[in-house]
Amino acid sequence: MIRQNLKLILGNILFLGLLVYALCLFFVRANSFNADEIVAKSILADKNFSVKVEEIISPQGHKAWMVEDHSLGLVAINFYFKNAGYAFEDEKKRGLGNFVSKLLTYGAGPYDDEKLHDILDMNAIELDFSVNSDDFNVSMTVPVKNLETGVRLLNLILTNPHFNKADIEVVRLQILEAIRMQSEQPERVLQQAFKKAFYNNHPKSRDSFGTSQSIQSLSQEDMFSFIENHFRKEDLVIALAGDLSPQNAADVIDQLFKGLKDKKNNFLQSELQPQYHFEKKNIERDIPQILARFILPGVERLDKDFYALYIATEIFGGSGLTSRLNLEAREKEGLTYGAYAFLNPEKGAPRVEGGFATSKENYEKMEEILFSLVSKMAGKGVTKEEFEAVKSSMLTSFNLRFKSLSDISSMLLYMQKEDLGLDFLQKRNEYVSKTTLEDVNKASYKFFNQKPSLITIGKM
Amino acid sequence: MKKLFFLVFFLAFCLKTTSAKVFDAEEFYLDNGLRIIVVENHRAPIVKMMLWYKVGAMDEVAGKSGLAHLLEHLMFRGTTKVPASFFNQLMLQNGVDFNAFTSKDFTVYHALADISRLELVLALEADRMKNLQIDDQAFVGEQKIVYQERQQRIENNPQSLFYEEALNILWNNTPYGHPVAGTLAEIEALTKEDARLFYRSFYHPNNAVLVLSGDIDVKTAQILVEKYFGKIKNTKEKPVQLPVKNKRNGTYQITKELNEVQSTKISLSYIINSVIDDERRAFALSVFSSYFGGSSNSYMKRHLIKPQKVVSAQSSVDIFSRFMGVFNISVLPKPELSDDQNVKMLEDTINEALQGFSLQDLEAEKKKMLSWFVYTKDNPKEAAYIVGQMAALGMSLEKIENYEKLIEDVTLDDVKSSVENMINSAARMIAVVKPLQRKNNQ
Numbered sequence: 001m002i003r004q005n006l007k008l009i010l011g012n013i014l015f016l017g018l019l020v021y022a023l024c025l026f027f028v029r030a031n032s033f034n035a036d037e038i039v040a041k042s043i044l045a046d047k048n049f050s051v052k053v054e055e056i057i058s059p060q061g062h063k064a065w066m067v068e069d070h071s072l073g074l075v076a077i078n079f080y081f082k083n084a085g086y087a088f089e090d091e092k093k094r095g096l097g098n099f100v101s102k103l104l105t106y107g108a109g110p111y112d113d114e115k116l117h118d119i120l121d122m123n124a125i126e127l128d129f130s131v132n133s134d135d136f137n138v139s140m141t142v143p144v145k146n147l148e149t150g151v152r153l154l155n156l157i158l159t160n161p162h163f164n165k166a167d168i169e170v171v172r173l174q175i176l177e178a179i180r181m182q183s184e185q186p187e188r189v190l191q192q193a194f195k196k197a198f199y200n201n202h203p204k205s206r207d208s209f210g211t212s213q214s215i216q217s218l219s220q221e222d223m224f225s226f227i228e229n230h231f232r233k234e235d236l237v238i239a240l241a242g243d244l245s246p247q248n249a250a251d252v253i254d255q256l257f258k259g260l261k262d263k264k265n266n267f268l269q270s271e272l273q274p275q276y277h278f279e280k281k282n283i284e285r286d287i288p289q290i291l292a293r294f295i296l297p298g299v300e301r302l303d304k305d306f307y308a309l310y311i312a313t314e315i316f317g318g319s320g321l322t323s324r325l326n327l328e329a330r331e332k333e334g335l336t337y338g339a340y341a342f343l344n345p346e347k348g349a350p351r352v353e354g355g356f357a358t359s360k361e362n363y364e365k366m367e368e369i370l371f372s373l374v375s376k377m378a379g380k381g382v383t384k385e386e387f388e389a390v391k392s393s394m395l396t397s398f399n400l401r402f403k404s405l406s407d408i409s410s411m412l413l414y415m416q417k418e419d420l421g422l423d424f425l426q427k428r429n430e431y432v433s434k435t436t437l438e439d440v441n442k443a444s445y446k447f448f449n450q451k452p453s454l455i456t457i458g459k460m
Numbered sequence: 461m462k463k464l465f466f467l468v469f470f471l472a473f474c475l476k477t478t479s480a481k482v483f484d485a486e487e488f489y490l491d492n493g494l495r496i497i498v499v500e501n502h503r504a505p506i507v508k509m510m511l512w513y514k515v516g517a518m519d520e521v522a523g524k525s526g527l528a529h530l531l532e533h534l535m536f537r538g539t540t541k542v543p544a545s546f547f548n549q550l551m552l553q554n555g556v557d558f559n560a561f562t563s564k565d566f567t568v569y570h571a572l573a574d575i576s577r578l579e580l581v582l583a584l585e586a587d588r589m590k591n592l593q594i595d596d597q598a599f600v601g602e603q604k605i606v607y608q609e610r611q612q613r614i615e616n617n618p619q620s621l622f623y624e625e626a627l628n629i630l631w632n633n634t635p636y637g638h639p640v641a642g643t644l645a646e647i648e649a650l651t652k653e654d655a656r657l658f659y660r661s662f663y664h665p666n667n668a669v670l671v672l673s674g675d676i677d678v679k680t681a682q683i684l685v686e687k688y689f690g691k692i693k694n695t696k697e698k699p700v701q702l703p704v705k706n707k708r709n710g711t712y713q714i715t716k717e718l719n720e721v722q723s724t725k726i727s728l729s730y731i732i733n734s735v736i737d738d739e740r741r742a743f744a745l746s747v748f749s750s751y752f753g754g755s756s757n758s759y760m761k762r763h764l765i766k767p768q769k770v771v772s773a774q775s776s777v778d779i780f781s782r783f784m785g786v787f788n789i790s791v792l793p794k795p796e797l798s799d800d801q802n803v804k805m806l807e808d809t810i811n812e813a814l815q816g817f818s819l820q821d822l823e824a825e826k827k828k829m830l831s832w833f834v835y836t837k838d839n840p841k842e843a844a845y846i847v848g849q850m851a852a853l854g855m856s857l858e859k860i861e862n863y864e865k866l867i868e869d870v871t872l873d874d875v876k877s878s879v880e881n882m883i884n885s886a887a888r889m890i891a892v893v894k895p896l897q898r899k900n901n902q
Contacts, residue, residue: 033541033587035550035580042579043680047505071503074838105756117756118824124831143834166766173771177792180722186616286719287616289608321536321548331545334604337612357612389553397555399574402504404839 049399051425053412058250062257064238065412065422066249069405075147075242076409077140077256080417082237083267084136084230086210087203092217095175095210097131099218100226102171104129107162108153116153125150127157133204135237135417136230141406144243151256158231159259163223172215179209186291189283190457194293197278197455199349202270229267233260239412241405272348276453283457290458291357294370297447298343298350301418307435308443309352310343314390315382315440316373316448317341317354322389324376325354329369335362339370345418352447360459370452377448381441394432481861482836483847486678490686492694493666497851498681499673499843505575507674508840511585512852514669515662516565518635518783524654526642529562530606531655535569536560537598539591544598547584554580564636565782566852572841575675579684586688589668592659599652607648610641618718619893623727626714626891630729634708635783664695669851673844707731707784708887715799715892724894726791726802730886732777732878734785736853742779743866744874745787745882749777751825752813753789759813760789769805770794780849787882799892807883814879819872829867 056064086097105120105127106113120127123146128139138158142150182188192207199205209215236257240249276297282290298313299305317325317340325339341354358366402408415424487497520527538544551558551571558571558581571581614620624639631637642650670689672681708731735742753760753775760773771792779785789810793802837843850860859866 033583035554035583038580038583039554039577042576043683044575044578044676046574046576047675049505069503071501072838074834114757114762121755121757121828122831124834126835141835141838170766170768173768173794174792177723177771184617184619184720184722288611289616291616320552322545322552327545330605331601334601335608337605337609357616358608359611362608389549392553393555395555396553396574396577397557399504399506400555400557400572403506403572403841407839 051402051408053415053422053425054246055422056246056250056253058253060254060257062233062236062238062250062253064240064249064253065416066240066246067242067408067412068245069241069408070243072405073144073243074405075142075144075240075244076405077142077238077240077252078138078406078409078413079236079238080135080137080413081230081232082135082235083269084235085132085134086206086208087133087269088267089203089206089210092214093222094206094214095208096214096218096222096226097136097230098208098210099171099175099215100223101129101131101136102175103163103167103223104157104161106167106171107164109156109160111153111156112162113164113167119149119153123149125153127154131208133206133208139406139410147244147252151252155256155258158227158257161223161227163220165220168220168223172218175209175215176212179207179212179215182207182209186285186287186457189285190291190293190455193281193283193457194295194455197281197453198274198276198295198351200273200275202272204272204349228261231260233257233262236260237413237416239409239416241409241412274349274351276351277450278453278455280454281456282460283455284459285457286459287457289357289359290363290456290460291355292367292454292456293353293355294341294452294454295354296352296374296450296452298352299345299443299447300347300350301345301420303345303350305439305443305446306343306345307431308439309447311387311390311394311435311440312377312382312444312448313341313343313352314393315386316352316377318390320393324373325356325370328373329356329358329366333365333369335359335366335369339366352452354452363456363458363460367454374448374450374452377444378450381444382437384437387437387440391432391435395429398429480864482833482863483843483861484837485847485857485861487851487857488678488682490665490690492690492692493664494685494689494692495669495851496681496685497669497671497847497857498676498678499671499837499840499847500675500677501673501837501840501843502675505675506572506840507575507578507672507676508570508572508844509578509581509585510568510570510671510673510844510848511589512669512671512848513567513569513663514565514667514782514852515567515658516563516782517638517640518564519658519662520638523646524650525638526606526610526640526647527650527654527658528567529640529642530602530647530650531658532560532562532567532569533602533606534594534598534655534659535588535592537602538593538595539588540593541587541591542584543593547588550580550584556581562640564640566849568848570844578672578676582684582688585670586692589663589665589689590692592663594652594655594659596652599655603647603650606642607644610644610647614639614641618720619725622714622716622718622893623891626727626889629712629714630708630731630887630889632708665689665692666694669848671844671848671851673840673847709885711888711890713890713892715894717894717896719896721893721895724793724795724799724892726793726799726806727889727891728789728791728803728806729889729891730787730882731888732779732785732787732882732886734781734783734853735779735850735855736782737784739866740870740874741878741881742777742785744870744878745785746777746779747822747825747829747867747870748814748817748875748879749775749787750829751817751821752810755825755828760809763809763812764791764805768794770802780853782853787886799894803890810879810883814876814883817872817875822870822872822875826867826870830864833864 126141195205329335336358339356485499554577556573560569764770773791775789
């Protein structure tokens with residue numbers, strides 16, 4: 001009897017247990033969020049998307065890389081003149097390249113400033129000129145129906161700009177004002193100070209705007225000699241994307257650069273001697289926060305450790321909120337709106353560069369976190385989970401780089417500048433996949449194995 | 461719902477024959493009121509997702525500035541199903557480029573993703589529309605973070621702080637009268653309960669517009685959106701938004717000398733009607749702004765910059781707002797004139813520009829503005845932004861597709877009367893910021 005009761009009770013308990021278990025299972029399943037399953041079962045599968053990059057050589061012998069895209073009837077053209085950047089400027093002519101870049105649309109060939117802008121606006125021709133430390137960059141985006149007009153105008157601008165004296169004065173005033181306003185922004189002041197400390201006295205440490213003195217002294221003659229010196233066929237690197245065939249593209253290029261001089265100039269740059277270790281320095285300024293920049297050594301783009309260090313740096317301070325820096329300093333401690341680090345593979349000065357901004361009272365703690373996370377990278381490396389997450393991020397985000405025609409075209413230019421190869425877009429995910437956890441940890445030990453150099457602005 | 465879906469399709473089809481559409485978008489609604497707009501672009505297998513909630517800083521009650529923005533931050537801190545920072549972790553693993561922003565009018569969550577990850581993005585977005593969990597630690601943490609953000613974005617730069625103050629004065633006693641970033645004291649006083657209440661009041665399918673722009677068709681979009689957002693309950697009524705308080709009159713002036721400011725800047729702002737209140741005038745003012753100081757051959761460039769009366773000058777309009785819009789002129793003056801003389805010169809210049817504005821000028825300016833529409837579909841991010849903003853203001857898809865026509869239809873009379881009306885009777889703000897001591901050698 002007792003035994004029977006016991007049996008019954010046990011049976012009931014067993015039954016109840018099972019029921020509870022089943023309910024739990026149901027509840028958990030209904031309420032859990034299974035991301036992997038959503039992706040795996042999604043009706044939107046991976047698309048085998050591949051973009052073919054072609055190299056074309058025009059009848060006049062210009063080389064260009066291009067991608068055909070007939071989806072929207074638009075064309076993007078990007079090119080630069082090598083070694084025409086501000087680091088190549090004469091000491092006394094600092095800011096000349098930037099000055100020229102602002103003046104080029106003030107009239108060319110038969111068109112004065114007003115007429116030229118009218119034609120550009122009516123035909124939706126987007127033109128942009130800019131300098132960085134290395135090169136002089138030009139980009140044009142244009143509806144294919146107006147391509148001929150765009151090419152003709154840009155050719156006139158490159159070969160026959162007006163540089164009227166009155167316009168030079170208008171732009172001179174604006175640049176002088178812009179130089180003055182630089183110092184209003186703490187980030188700009190910090191950026192300049194960082195460049196000074198890192199590049200030492202190399203011309204790369206200069207400001208692209210030049211100085212008040214140099215800008216005041218630049219003349220019309222200087223403008224003309226800039227284009228004479230730098231707008232040369234052999235110094236060109238060219239990329240195109242959009243609604244045109246390789247044959248069209250070749251013709252377009254020849255028309256675009258018709259009349260440019262052949263002979264190459266030799267503008268050489270003194271060798272870089274970057275300072276990876278400099279004394280910590282603060283620029284005094286009465287603002288509520290302290291803004292910081294830090295660096296560690298890095299690798300160049302074609303270095304065998306590039307992908308490994310790239311992944312390590314992403315884990316350490318990548319753009320998302322889940323980097324170690326952001327998890328520790330932002331999410332856990334609320335010390336900062338954001339901290340970041342990225343691998344800058346600049347030739348001759350490769351580095352891991354980063355920064356943050358935090359209130360005065362948080363600064364010490366923030367710096368402590370930075371140093372301890374750096375030494376943790378060197379001591380323990382990264383975990384398998386972190387490694388897999390960043391790798392998967394790099395693979396699945398690959399296609400995002402094709403969002404606009406000018407993105408595509410400027411990427412083709414970057415591929416040429418960095419010698420990534422015509423088949424880079426086909427190979428890139430392979431490069432990422434091949435990188436192992438060991439590679440990443442080796443790079444992490446090697447490059448994070450030191451205190452970062454720091455420069456700050458604020459009231460210490 | 462299917463019927464409605466069909467009807468919208470049918471209407472869209474009819475419209476196609478009458479005039480060119482800017483985006484060739486399609487739209488549908490879920491039963492719970494969520495409005496979805498799809499802009500196809502098949503260049504690459506990627507999609508931009510934007511979820512626009514019709515709530516922003518203007519919906520904060522007195523003393524709660526910064527709440528809309530703080531809640532935006534909390535939306536990344538976990539739900540009952542996807543706790544803690546798993547949201548961010550999943551977005552990372554799946555290569556999604558994501559973020560959010562809060563303005564006076566809207567709170568917007570957006571992501572650019574590979575097409576194979578869109579379903580996950582939608583699942584996560586739907587989850588945090590209804591399951592947000594605000595725990596103490598995350599709340600206190602984000603309170604600190606938004607305070608750091610405020611310092612970084614605004615307080616480190618005296619000029620930004622100055623403009624914030626100027627705008628507070630201009631919009632005083634209106635829904636726009638406090639900063640989106642919140643004030644320090646008010647951010648500190650916010651509570652978890654405030655955030656919860658705000659979330660419950662405004663985060664609903666019928667108070668949102670979802671835009672999908674990229675490699676997706678409307679049928680697929682419908683299946684996916686229904687699957688994840690379809691289950692979210694509708695609130696019976698639209699959430700109560702704040703009543704519009706008194707509109708502004710008169711001239712407000714603020715001048716400050718600030719340390720670290722190196723050059724004088726003058727900003728002249730007029731309060732104008734937004735597209736919701738007065739579409740004709742809003743678009744007329746946007747054409748005039750382009751003519752006066754927006755396009756590369758602007759009136760100010762020809763009459764003020766090139767004759768070297770000022771160093772630089774631009775004008776712009778903001779007409780896509782829920783409350784009121786702004787017509788702004790920003791100038792870097794030359795030191796020879798006093799502030800008053802500069803302001804007088806600007807006012808005279810607007811008058812002269814308006815007097816001389818001819819039918820020919822109007823047609824040329826419209827043509828220029830319209831020529832750029834050819835790029836609206838080049839980047840799925842931009843298309844999503846433009847369409848999303850207009851849709852979140854409540855504009856019909858027909859109107860959005862007719863964007864070009866709204867500009868084409870502006871008449872000379874529209875421009876003359878709306879600009880005259882603006883200079884004669886709109887509330888305005890003259891804000892001047894200058895260096896602490898003008899150095900002699902400058």
